[in-house]
Amino acid sequence: MPELPEVEHISRSLDSILRGRTIAAAKLLRAKLAPDSTPSLFARSLKNRTINFVHRRGKHILFDLSGGGTLVVHLRMSGRFSLLPAEREDPKFTHAVFYFGDDTRLVFDDQRHFGLMKIVETARLNDSKELKKLAPEPFSSEFSLDYFHRTLRSSKRSLKEFLVDQTKVTGLGNIYAAEAMFTAGIHPAVKAHKVSRPRAEKLFDAALAILEEAISYGANLPVDPENLEGNYFSAGDTTAWYVYDREGEACKRCKTPIARVKQGARSTYFCPACQRR
Numbered sequence: 001m002p003e004l005p006e007v008e009h010i011s012r013s014l015d016s017i018l019r020g021r022t023i024a025a026a027k028l029l030r031a032k033l034a035p036d037s038t039p040s041l042f043a044r045s046l047k048n049r050t051i052n053f054v055h056r057r058g059k060h061i062l063f064d065l066s067g068g069g070t071l072v073v074h075l076r077m078s079g080r081f082s083l084l085p086a087e088r089e090d091p092k093f094t095h096a097v098f099y100f101g102d103d104t105r106l107v108f109d110d111q112r113h114f115g116l117m118k119i120v121e122t123a124r125l126n127d128s129k130e131l132k133k134l135a136p137e138p139f140s141s142e143f144s145l146d147y148f149h150r151t152l153r154s155s156k157r158s159l160k161e162f163l164v165d166q167t168k169v170t171g172l173g174n175i176y177a178a179e180a181m182f183t184a185g186i187h188p189a190v191k192a193h194k195v196s197r198p199r200a201e202k203l204f205d206a207a208l209a210i211l212e213e214a215i216s217y218g219a220n221l222p223v224d225p226e227n228l229e230g231n232y233f234s235a236g237d238t239t240a241w242y243v244y245d246r247e248g249e250a251c252k253r254c255k256t257p258i259a260r261v262k263q264g265a266r267s268t269y270f271c272p273a274c275q276r277r
Contacts, residue, residue: 001077002229004059004138004171005211009218010081011061013228015054017083018063018106022050023098030095033110034117045069045119046098058134058170062125070125072118073108079115082107083225135170138211143170149200152192159195160188160263163207172207175244176214178269180207182243187277188268189261243269 002010026046028039037045050066063071073079082091086103096117098106108115120128135151136142148169155162163169163177172180181188183206186199195203242252246269247260256273 001173002059002075003173003176003214004056005176005214005218006229007056007059007061007075007171008215009221010075010228011054011056012219013223013225014061014063014081016223017225018051019053020050021100022048024048024101025099027097027099028095028117029097030110030113032113033095033108033115034119036118042096042117042119046071057131057137058166060130064122068122070120070122072116072120072125072128072130074116074130076110076112076114076116078112079108079110080229082109082228088226133167135166135168138169138171138208145201145204148204149195149197152195152200155192157192158188158263159186159190159192160268162192164264164266169207171211174266174268175241176207176210178244179210179242182271182275183210185274187275188263188270190277243271245269 023046026043028034028037028042031039034042046065049069052064052066055062055064059074061073061075063073065071083104083106084090086105090097090107091109093109093111093113094107095110095113095115096108098108100106108117116130118128118130126132136147151168152162155168157165159181160177163172163180164174178188180203184199184203186195186203243258246258248257250256251258251271251274254271254273256271258269259272260267260269262268
């Protein structure tokens with residue numbers, strides 16, 4: 001699943017190619033993609049709406065529309081956007097299509113069928129079910145060390161499960177959480193409330209540094225309208241990772257084999273020597 005840096009890259013890319021364009025027509029091909037709507041209502045709600053800009057909140061992509069509406073999109077596991085010319089066929093698992101006044105169209109396809117779309121009033125965007133419980137944005141003033149340590153102290157879940165909970169820390173997933181814990185030298189199974197303030201500060205700094213590096217990487221990638229998801233940082237050169245997806249390989253610091261455990265039905269990678277409990 002794309003994490004915050006990937007969603008940031010996609011939202012910036014979409015903004016660069018769609019800002020100011022008007023949706024001439026929209027088609028919802030899989031009704032469950034927008035469960036709070038119907039195909040006919042979805043089409044009526046988006047027809048003749050201009051895309052003012054595209055931005056992001058957490059892992060949600062937000063299309064700010066004329067008329068006071070916002071299209072909220074979550075890519076989930078495999079959702080992706082492509083801006084296609086008339087001669088290109090729709091991908092096999094196309095679930096929604098947005099037509100513009102020329103021969104191009106924005107296609108959303110999703111092989112795993114987990115994606116989500118919802119149209120909400122922009123004035124009430126932050127009160128929507130999808131956004132209102134999200135933790136503060138990582139680079140906002142609200143996401144401070146005090147907030148982070150206080151929230152850690154209130155949770156008795158494992159550290160890994162805490163970090164990927166979007167109501168506690170927004171934007172981290174399996175990859176960046178694993179890399180942040182390794183950088184901070186903290187075992188993923190440690191209970192969140194037992195993380196001391198000095199260790200919390202190391203983890204806080206590590207998470208922000210890793211996210212910032214990934215966002216900067218994505219900002220320098222070219223935008224391919226027909227393959228917007230192809231440059232996801234997390235889908236690129238995996239040799240950049242210290243622990244993620246490297247089970248059995250030697251730790252780049254101490255040469256100890258990287259271990260993998262299951263936490264909350266997800267794999268967690270760590271170095272048993274560098275991240276002692």
